[in-house]
Amino acid sequence: MREDLYYPHPFVQDILWATLDKFVEPILMRWPGKKLREKALRTAMEHIHYEDDSTRYICIGPVNKVLNMLCCWVEDPNSEAFKLHLLRIHDYLWLAEDGMKMQGYNGSQLWDTAFTVQAIISTNLIKEFGPTLKKGHMFIKKSQAALLLSKLSSDIVDEPLDAKRFYDAVNVILSLQNSDGSFATYELTRSYSWLELINPAETFGDIVIDYPYVECTSSAIDALVAFKILYPGHRQEEVQRCIDKAAAFIEKIQEPDGSWYGSWGVCFTYGTWFGVRGLVAAGRNFSNCLSIRKACNFLLSKQLASGGWGESYLSCQNKVYTNLEGNRSHVVNTGWAMLALIDTDQKAKENVLNHAEKKVYVNLNIQINLENDHGIEE
Structure with a gap:
């Protein structure tokens, strides 16, 4: 459908796919090309089975x-x-x-x-939510991400994680930093953006390589700063250099x-929050x-007369801030x-509050009608 054609493929792909189909494939179906094709297919299946396992x-x-x-x-x-494979289809369906x-x-x-653990810890209601934090600690411990919880006493969260697991996690984070200081989603940015010319997915753009994101980079800083405070002896100089x-x-971006443009939420308010958060964590x-x-x-x-903010998903699509x-x-x-x-620091808050006297910065009467659709946020 035309509305699903978010990323129309360029003409060079028509030429490429037609050439592969009409000329290259027939050659690879005959000896000696057939041997090369069979080896390539075996290699591809090895990668598929490895990922599946x-x-x-x-x-x-x-x-x-x-x-x-x-x-x-x-x-x-x-x-x-x-x-x-059939058994795991239901994990994606709803x-x-x-x-x-x-x-x-x-x-x-x-x-x-x-996020729930962060919210509870930030409110200083740790004792009141002890059972919840204990369950959260067990789940996060099994999922290997628990720096905030490691600050809590064993009375709240039971046995803490072994420090070696944190060392391993930080070693992975350090290994994923690109040469320009950025972090992508799950691997290094290993190639060039011009490869998007052969992106065959007409519903997704910018997917052929793993691009860096302000959210990932900011989150890496957050984690490393928290780690550095708790475990200052592990690769200290490398951690600081990475931050x-x-x-x-x-x-720079x-x-x-x-x-900052946000890719995991809508959109500039989200990205800017991460940009600020990362810089503040870095000092x-x-x-x-x-x-x-x-x-x-x-x-x-971008603050509205009501005192709030309201950003449309069109910001993501058009890459220009758009109000709801x-x-x-x-x-x-x-x-x-x-x-x-x-x-930000106290001086920033003073500036914000001075501005708020004119713009009604905190308007506790923002209408939140839960029965209506408030738009897409993630």
Whole structure:
């Protein structure tokens, strides 16, 4: 359908695929090309089976989950691999009000649990939520991400993680930093953006290589700073160098208007929150960092008369900040913007509050009608 054609493939792909189909494939079906083709197929299947085994047949996402399953069926419809694939399809399916859908991931359980733990710890209600934190600690411990929880006493969370597991996690983070200081999602950015010319996915853009993101880079800084405080003796200089390079990258990719483009949420309010958070974690503040001052000015310039913020998903698509229809406030965008402003130092807060006297910065009467659709936020 035309509305699903988010990324129309370029004409060079028509030439490439036609050439492969009409000329290259016939050559590879005959000896000696057939030998090369068979070896290539065996190698491809080895990679597929390795990923299937490593992810217990969930794969890294729904697209290659389906493709891997199809390849296993072509290889052998009665194989154990194909049967195991069938069992994990339900991890991606969910029934919405308008029919069956396939979600982008099999779930966000660890993400949700980590955010919940952060929220509880930030409120100083640790004792009141002791049983909840204990369960969260057990789940996160099994999922290998627990720096915040490691600060809590064993009375709350039971036995802490072995320090070696934190060392291993930090070693992985350090290994994933790109030469420019950035972090991508799950591997180094190993090639060039011009490879998007052969991107065959008409619904996704910028997927052929793993691009760096402000959210990933900021989160890496957060984790390393927390680790450095708890375990200052492990690769101290390398950790600090990694933090400094990552912070410099965040400053470098800031937009001229002071914002950062967010890829995992809508959109500039989300990205700017992460940009500010990463810089603050690295030691910057409103007084000594121009990027943070520009970010505050950007957020304040987008504040609505109601006191809140409301950003449309069209910001992601058009890469230009766009308010929600009717200039409505949205509680999520408002939360992200406020978190970014609060993360800065006292001088920034004073500037914010001075501005708020004119713009009604904190309007506790933002209307939140839970019965209406508030728009897409992730």
